[in-house]
Amino acid sequence: MAQGQRSVVVTGASTGIGRATVQGLTRMGFRVWATVRREQDGRALTDEHKGAVTPLLVDLLDHDSVRAASRRVCEAGPLFGLVNNAGVALPGPLEHLPIEAFRRQLEVNLVGQLLVTQTLLPALRTAAAELGDARIVMIGSISGRIAGPMLGAYAASKFGLAGLSESLRAELAPSGIRVLLLEPGAIATPIWERGLAAGNKLQQEFPAEASRYRFQIQAAEQMAERGSRRGLPPDRAAQVIVAALTLPNPRPRQVVGRDAKVAAMLARVLPYRLLYRMTAARR
Template identity: 55%
Template sequence: MTRPSYVVTGASSGIGAACVAELVRRGAHVWASVRTDVDEEELVCAYGDAVTVLRMDLRDAASIAECGARVVAGGPLRGLVNNAGLARPGPLEYVPLDAFREQLDVNVTGQLAVTRVMLPALRVAETPRVVTVGSIGGRVAGPMIGPYHTSKFALVGLTDSLRAELAPEGIDVVLVEPGAVATAIWPRAREAAEEVRAALPEAGLVRYAAQLASAERSAARSARAGVPPRRAAQVVVRALTARRPAPRYLVGTDARVAAVLASLPFRLRYRLTAAKR
């Protein structure tokens, strides 16, 4: 392919879909990963041969390996955008351990698995990049989305280590840290919170009802005030194409405010982020 080629995971909606649109607009070819027939059809109808759809589930090692083989066979890969992910809410005392493991499998282990299978194609490209979409929730943690925060803090360590290990080969590894983005994650989070509340034992509901309600109000505010996905996608594309990309990029005013909060002394930071009675 003469056009630069990129992989974008989680391309069916939100930041992933906006990244596909922005890259195609700039003349790139995109390998876009989705999980359903409907999502695949929508991408093909929208972009034609500018997009090649990958059917990938980050919980399925075989699908990741198959997609990696297809991309490697397609030639040099200029960049990988690790965007796919999920959010599991609920008090850590009661979150089912299987749900906690799934959060880490998708948001951390899955990112590494995808990166590993794409490395052979990245190594034969000019100025290759790995850009991972993390979250400002990887710097500051609060109540009721502990599984998500755990995964995003882990993603910081994963990205930093990959950056150090791949530096000798000239593969830049970048972490993009958005604040609230107006995507479908917020309605899904509200639905998940309702499921969590319904599954809580009576003692847990009494103990955590106020915190769950506060988290739901916060999610509603984020859905209203979050930046458009295209704004985050533009930052991702900047990280993919800049001559000398920064190791990290913040997206949104709330992300910059939270970054300042993360730099405060621990005792003060924890006082500000603790749940209130």
């Protein structure tokens, strides 16, 4: 597929999968709009890619910033692709997770994804009409297929994103806009360190009786540490994202990583009773 000057928006582009995706797309000749939350991250991307990247200051909790950035993109012309990558992980037992933290998880990982999509759809529709193709790539998680303890809020957001993606896929099909859902397993990105830090901060708000979850919390922390060390490098996930934007007929939903493939298979073939027994906490 000849890219020309086709443009793509990548959210959450300052680190991890988002930054690696920006690198992969610029190598393919795309013009990239990259959302970041800090001006210094935007400057770093601009310096690194020498005119191929335009940073946008966006905080998904600030809906005005989303709308302002989207207006700028829409005014620039057709938008071939949108990569909804930005996200956070806020761990903790659902019994004691502050409802504000739960709401923030959904706002960033689910509501924010829809708002970005809604506000950029005019430019995506223009690209679909002029080029015959436009694509939205949703970055979900294997936690959107199988959920375990301590990441209930994150799993809720990713299960929701899977449903959101399926409905968008159906609704936008007549417009020629494809909606693709990628579900990575463990990727070695800063989301693990940020999740640990957020979890430690949230634990300070838990009541004393939350101590019954201490072993589950410790297990979740160990899993996060393993993910930061042993997860796939972000550029492996970025390769799948770039392929989703460039292949003539990409798969509409796919998992990324061996661990994700195993988990997806188990979620598909095991009876629920056995699956729940496997994911239940041991203490």
